[in-house]
Amino acid sequence: MDDFWAMGGYAAYVWSSYGIAAVVLLGNVFGPLIAHRRIARRIKNEEFDD
């Protein structure tokens, strides 16, 4: 198992790549979700009823 995490000495490179990818993808999941929720709340508050 330790061998797996060590990645033959390239651990820093491999895991940082996958880490950054995970962060960026999660940002793309939650960004629109939060935006969607915020817009929905503003519609419910009737902010656009002019």
Add this chain to the structure above:
Amino acid sequence: MLWLHRFGSLPYFYRISRPIALALAVPGVLLAAYGVYGGLVEAPVDYQQGDAFRILYIHVPSAWLSLFGYTSMAVAGFVALVWRLKLAEIFLVAAAPVGASFTFLALVTGSIWGKPMWGTWWVWDARLTSELILLFLYLGVIALHNAIESPRTAARACSLLALVGVINVPIIHYSVEWWNTLHQGPTVTRFGRPAMEMDMLVPLLCAALGFTLIFGWLTLWGMRAQLLWRERRSRWVKRLFSDG
């Protein structure tokens, strides 16, 4: 044609977008997870690059999606300009940040990979340079969209920009390659080897397919938010939220 018309109806699209997103997300995440697992665990160590080659399972799908994303935006842009289809405009606007994210990932992972392979974080290699310019093309679309206030004008302007950009992508790629071979000798080939071992290739294809589905899912996610914003004053959206 009737089907297209129905699909173009915004309330209908909004209603079915969530199940479609789920239908893309579940197999997408499973396939990508399998591909990454196969790449990280099952694929044998590369005799030249050691374990560093395992970055490939994120780098190649990202690079593929950076091109796929821009091309699909240009197609949507064409549809938006010619048929004034609102849904195409919304797709284009929502796909831009997702595509830019994958382009960014392709660049970062390529650069991280380059460090152990070439001993430096950045080389002006043809692929990396084209990818960098592609990122600027994406950022141009996003910046133009943010700058123009009226959503309709903004989307139409972005459609045209994406179309102009997509015509330029192959020209840019060719010119960069020309520049690169002329002055730096042949490009370092990283994964251009003719025969890839099957147990390396299968996970890679799975990862590429999985991330493509994820791309679709994320774009749909963005489209839902964008659609709601653009239609916030319309009756169907208000009805949707007044009933709770």
Add this chain to the structure above:
Amino acid sequence: MLSVFWAVLRRDLLLAFRQRGVLVHHLLFFVLVVALFPLGTGADARILVTVSPALIWMAVLLAALLSLQRLFRPDYEDGTLEQYVLSPEPLALIALAKVAAYWLASGLVFVMASPLLVLLLGVPAHAVPVIMASLLLGTPTLGLVGAIGTALTLSLPRAGLLLSLLIFPLYVPVLIFGAGAMRAAIAGLPAAGALYLLGALLALGITTAPIAIAAALKISLE
């Protein structure tokens, strides 16, 4: 149909002539960028010759960016642009005439000024014809592509930075082939290949860019 092309071309050239102060400013800008450069690198002749292709082309790119912002702006503000769009004549043809006039009044002036500047940088005289040819073929393409960008950002009052983000990536091929031709000429190598490619880009630009400019103008007016 061609009469509208000549009418617009003549009008814009007349305007450029009446407002020649602006033209002089652009030329001065171009000369200044090049002239200041040695102050930053030191007067080492070898370095100057090596960087001269990049320097000349970057100066051209920046000057184009600055001057392009005014290409459609006055017409947009005084309502003439609406008349272009409403004209029964093809808008793409009118746009092509505008770009042609713009190039004659700015790009061509840069081409004329370039021999002096490159000799100032210590470039050997035998390279000058190729350098002028590369600018002659490359600068119109910059105008055509840049006009799409300005047309798209017309509704934004201050679009300078955004414009650079939109059009600089599209300028990459011209920069590469233009500077490539220049570098080959300085090294005494054949530069015909790069010049042909610049010519191909120009041909592609003349045939396709006016359509895109026309579409962009209509979008900006909506």
Add this chain to the structure above:
Amino acid sequence: MTQPRLLVRNLSCGRGERALFHDLDFELRGGEAARVRGENGCGKTTLLRTLAGLQAPHAGTVHWQSATPARDGEPVLLQDDLCFVGHENALNGALTPSENLDVLMRLAARRVSVRAIRQVLAELGLDRVAERPCERLSAGQKRRVSLARLWLSEAPLWLLDEPASALDVESRAVLCARIDAHVAGGGIVVFTTHEELTLTHTRVRAIELTPC
């Protein structure tokens, strides 16, 4: 020539994404004039721009003659049948009135001699400034230069956005006479105005815009 006809059905327009008016219907035939009425900011200019095809309506259609837009919301191009005098004068400040008019008429695909331009400028009392750059003209003079197109054009449909702004009483009378003559000759005029324009021979219909 067929009789000109402008037909507007269920037209909804807006500025940007903001809706201005809904479901406007009217029909104008050759020999009719209409004044667009409504409060400030209710979309008078937007209506004229939409009729001209400069912007797409949010919904509804504009028909000209027998031309029908491909689908709802598509602008119909009136091309050479239209003379549009917008809010702005479409004059470049560094060019003289005759140079400006020459280009404008060429854009309208009309061949007009320099002499004809001079003559119209003289009729409008502009002969003394005909060779002066437009930036040195007064607002009223500039407006008259822009309106000179109405004397040079042969388009059946005129769309005039505040044509009388900055005009003095005499020029206004000249403009009214020109509109009268155009309508009497079987043309159509749609205009907006804040000033009172008294058309002696023309019955002016009103197009009311009610904000939504």
